[in-house]
Amino acid sequence: MAQTTLPKETEQKIYQMWEEGGYFKADPDSEKKPYSLLMPPPNLTGKLHMGHAMQHSILDALARFKRMQGYDVLLLPGVDHAGILFEGTLNKQLAKENLSKQKLGRDAWMEKAWAFKEENYNAFHNTWKVIGVSADWSREVFTFQESVQQSVVEEFRKFWDQGLLYKGAYIVQWCPKCGTAIEDLEMEYEERKEKLYYVKYAVEGKSEEFVTIATARPETIFADSAIAVYPGHPEFQQYVGSLVINPLTGAQIPVIEDKRVDKDFGTGALKITPGHDPLDYEVGRDHDLPMFHAIDKTGHMTHLAMYGDGKDDTMEGFTITEARSRSEAILQERGAIEKIEEYTHSVPVCERCKTTVEPLVSEEWFVKMKDIAAKAIEHIGEINFAPKHYEEMLSDWLSKIHDWSISRSLWWGHRIPVWYCENSNPGHKVGKDQDLVISFAKPEVACSCGAQNWVQDEQVLDTWFSSGMWPLVTLGWPEKTKEFTKYFPFDFELTSPDIRYLWIARMIMLALHFEDSIPFKNMFFHGRLLDLQGRKFSKSLGNGIDPDELREAWGTDAMRMTLYSYSAPGRDAKVNRQIMDERCKSYRNFATKLQNLARFIYELKPEETDGESSGQHEDDTKMRERMQGVIKEVTGYIDGFQLHLAVDTLYSFVWHEFADIYVESTKSRRAQAQETLEYIFSTSLTLLHPFMPFVTEDIYQRLYPEEARKAPLMIKTWPK
RNA sequence: GGAGCUAUAGCUCAGUUGGUUAGAGCGUUACAUUGACAUUGUAAAGGUCACUGGUUCGAGUCCAGUUAGCUCCACCA
Numbered sequence: 001m002a003q004t005t006l007p008k009e010t011e012q013k014i015y016q017m018w019e020e021g022g023y024f025k026a027d028p029d030s031e032k033k034p035y036s037l038l039m040p041p042p043n044l045t046g047k048l049h050m051g052h053a054m055q056h057s058i059l060d061a062l063a064r065f066k067r068m069q070g071y072d073v074l075l076l077p078g079v080d081h082a083g084i085l086f087e088g089t090l091n092k093q094l095a096k097e098n099l100s101k102q103k104l105g106r107d108a109w110m111e112k113a114w115a116f117k118e119e120n121y122n123a124f125h126n127t128w129k130v131i132g133v134s135a136d137w138s139r140e141v142f143t144f145q146e147s148v149q150q151s152v153v154e155e156f157r158k159f160w161d162q163g164l165l166y167k168g169a170y171i172v173q174w175c176p177k178c179g180t181a182i183e184d185l186e187m188e189y190e191e192r193k194e195k196l197y198y199v200k201y202a203v204e205g206k207s208e209e210f211v212t213i214a215t216a217r218p219e220t221i222f223a224d225s226a227i228a229v230y231p232g233h234p235e236f237q238q239y240v241g242s243l244v245i246n247p248l249t250g251a252q253i254p255v256i257e258d259k260r261v262d263k264d265f266g267t268g269a270l271k272i273t274p275g276h277d278p279l280d281y282e283v284g285r286d287h288d289l290p291m292f293h294a295i296d297k298t299g300h301m302t303h304l305a306m307y308g309d310g311k312d313d314t315m316e317g318f319t320i321t322e323a324r325s326r327s328e329a330i331l332q333e334r335g336a337i338e339k340i341e342e343y344t345h346s347v348p349v350c351e352r353c354k355t356t357v358e359p360l361v362s363e364e365w366f367v368k369m370k371d372i373a374a375k376a377i378e379h380i381g382e383i384n385f386a387p388k389h390y391e392e393m394l395s396d397w398l399s400k401i402h403d404w405s406i407s408r409s410l411w412w413g414h415r416i417p418v419w420y421c422e423n424s425n426p427g428h429k430v431g432k433d434q435d436l437v438i439s440f441a442k443p444e445v446a447c448s449c450g451a452q453n454w455v456q457d458e459q460v461l462d463t464w465f466s467s468g469m470w471p472l473v474t475l476g477w478p479e480k481t482k483e484f485t486k487y488f489p490f491d492f493e494l495t496s497p498d499i500r501y502l503w504i505a506r507m508i509m510l511a512l513h514f515e516d517s518i519p520f521k522n523m524f525f526h527g528r529l530l531d532l533q534g535r536k537f538s539k540s541l542g543n544g545i546d547p548d549e550l551r552e553a554w555g556t557d558a559m560r561m562t563l564y565s566y567s568a569p570g571r572d573a574k575v576n577r578q579i580m581d582e583r584c585k586s587y588r589n590f591a592t593k594l595q596n597l598a599r600f601i602y603e604l605k606p607e608e609t610d611g612e613s614s615g616q617h618e619d620d621t622k623m624r625e626r627m628q629g630v631i632k633e634v635t636g637y638i639d640g641f642q643l644h645l646a647v648d649t650l651y652s653f654v655w656h657e658f659a660d661i662y663v664e665s666t667k668s669r670r671a672q673a674q675e676t677l678e679y680i681f682s683t684s685l686t687l688l689h690p691f692m693p694f695v696t697e698d699i700y701q702r703l704y705p706e707e708a709r710k711a712p713l714m715i716k717t718w719p720k
Numbered sequence: 721g722g723a724g725c726u727a728u729a730g731c732u733c734a735g736u737u738g739g740u741u742a743g744a745g746c747g748u749u750a751c752a753u754u755g756a757c758a759u760u761g762u763a764a765a766g767g768u769c770a771c772u773g774g775u776u777c778g779a780g781u782c783c784a785g786u787u788a789g790c791u792c793c794a795c796c797a
Contacts, residue, residue, distance in 0.1 A: 184793095
């Protein structure tokens with residue numbers, strides 16, 4: 001007796017049969033009405049996990065359902081190059097071989113990167129195919145393939161022509177480990193117990209008078225350019241306009257007043273360090289304060305970290321942690337510390353590598369988002385969200401949007417397609433008149449110096465700059481291909497709620513901006529599978545469940561059914577391996593039930609009619625009516641993306657209404673009921689196919705060899 | 721500080737538009753077994769649907785509030 005729903009080899013054979021039959025392929029030339037589904041491209045790191053298995057199972061069920069309903073279905077697959085994540089993962093691996101970006105250099109590193117890409121990429125295909133995804137593999141897209149690179153250049157060029165791009169030195173969140181700017185959305189906060197230092201700044205000319213500030217980061221005192229107090233500070237107001245002495249550098253800095261200083265925090269006075277804090281950056285800008293950098297992009301102290309005139313009075317090269325304790329010691333020595341408090345606060349860390357993020361000023365590219373977001377807000381109602389309330393959440397976020405920082409100091413990504421004339425000293429300002437060309441390849445024209453001394457911008461684009469275009473680039477944008485005409489906007493897209501702002505909001509904005517259209521008609525947010533404590537599955541926690549293991553243990557169809565049972569829109573579920581096994585087991589048993597029903601109904605068919613009239617018994621009529629009801633219910637549930645209800649309905653109908661009650665009741669009048677038995681069973685098989693494609697196809701092939709020779713169950717007409 | 725989600729059987733979850741005795745899987749208990757199926761069947765135990773109030777002929781379902789948990793956004797000198 002089989003342990004799984006079907007032997008692996010049988011599943012493989014069936015998949016191969018489908019694929020060779022060309023049933024996965026969309027046909028833009030066909031007369032059939034289109035139904036297009038877009039696979040969220042998994043990140044090119046590691047293997048596919050339970051969340052992917054969930055997404056792909058849902059997509060596949062819908063695709064199969066629509067195909068059976070006679071649509072020309074396009075299930076478009078692809079993979080995301082996952083800029084920062086991929087680069088981080090690769091660098092970690094390289095570190096084990098004692099290699100690094102620096103050691104390898106760009107070209108050698110890229111070679112490694114492409115090899116790593118291949119490795120991951122192939123692993124993806126295996127998982128996809130074994131779980132039965134009926135995607136049109138001939139149209140698969142990788143976000144870093146050349147055609148997409150060309151599309152991204154067009155995207156960039158259009159933004160530029162529309163005056164929506166700008167480049168400049170702004171304060172950004174910088175991850176020293178990844179070596180790049182990241183966005184607010186790519187940070188998370190870690191609660192940390194640190195110290196809050198109350199530091200005294202002596203008032204110039206009055207050695208006994210001080211302005212005291214509270215800071216958690218004494219190492220940034222080197223880059224202070226002012227002290228700000230809130231307006232009307234009872235103690236410090238009198239010093240506004242005076243100078244105070246920086247207790248580390250000895251520099252004189254002004255005391256200013258600013259209403260952004262919180263009078264309830266610390267002493268009501270704030271040191272202003274425009275180079276290393278976003279709020280200070282703004283205050284500094286508004287007060288025309290100079291900007292200093294005491295910390296560099298690698299997280300080490302710069303030459304500004306001088307606390308005396310001596311050659312050795314420097315912290316240059318110190319890490320931030322080292323500099324902090326050293327600064328504390330020096331301030332103590334100098335009597336500049338009034339007190340130190342225990343202080344628990346949240347520290348921003350890089351979501352990818354958990355390194356503390358340093359705000360600093362860097363030269364980056366930005367897209368002006370206000371108008372783009374406004375248009376998205378205007379049209380977002382045209383998208384049908386499941387669950388409904390996500391529409392408002394996205395709309396809220398869009399209304400509070402800020403400019404999008406799109407450049408990343410990485411190598412794995414779409415290179416910014418901007419070429420500067422090497423000799424024209426592009427400097428740090430980029431304006432429309434700059435000697436600059438937007439181009440995928442090196443421009444062939446002469447630049448201002450008369451030769452072709454073009455150099456390309458060193459940075460790459462944020463990975464979401466290309467994935468935000470996913471619904472467009474997968475259909476050949478900006479070309480108006482026949483695929484684009486037929487399949488855009490997509491009928492269905494889904495994702496985990498985690499990336500609704502990073503990704504979903506971007507796709508909506510970009511499609512409306514460039515094509516005046518929503519990117520998809522239905523947007524489905526599935527819930528997440530969490531561990532019993534409600535934590536996300538992660539490598540570091542080791543709490544993940546490998547979909548491959550479930551598949552091996554119970555069979556693909558059993559795993560798919562389990563995932564559908566957890567697919568209620570927007571509902572998370574807490575599971576562990578045991579709970580998943582229990583569900584899988586019940587669906588594996590269900591598959592066995594189907595096989596046994598098939599054997600009973602078809603193989604143990606009565607030879608002769610047993611004298612009963614072949615006319616229908618009252619039970620038969622009732623059963624057929626009930627079947628009609630089930631068809632309606634299931635169709636309705638799938639149309640409403642309630643796969644969990646569809647699956648539930650079929651499970652209890654087939655097992656408990658049909659097998660347990662009806663089939664039992666026909667044993668005394670078997671011949672008379674035979675026709676109805678076959679009708680109910682084959683119809684159920686058809687209805688189950690989108691969810692349990694392998695078992696149902698396998699049974700169908702055996703029971704209906706004649707029909708199956710012409711066409712598999714996969715494209716049998718959906719019952720009405 | 722702002723927003724959202726969740727609370728139903730021992731566990732994990734369903735419960736479509738408010739309508740008789742609130743469901744499933746697993747678990748528990750008793751019984752059944754040689755003609756499709758022990759990967760089974762029959763039956764049973766187990767729920768004041770978080771709490772309080774409201775709307776209604778009628779509320780797990782709608783409204784308000786309370787409590788608890790989770791998530792997101794903003795801020796964190």
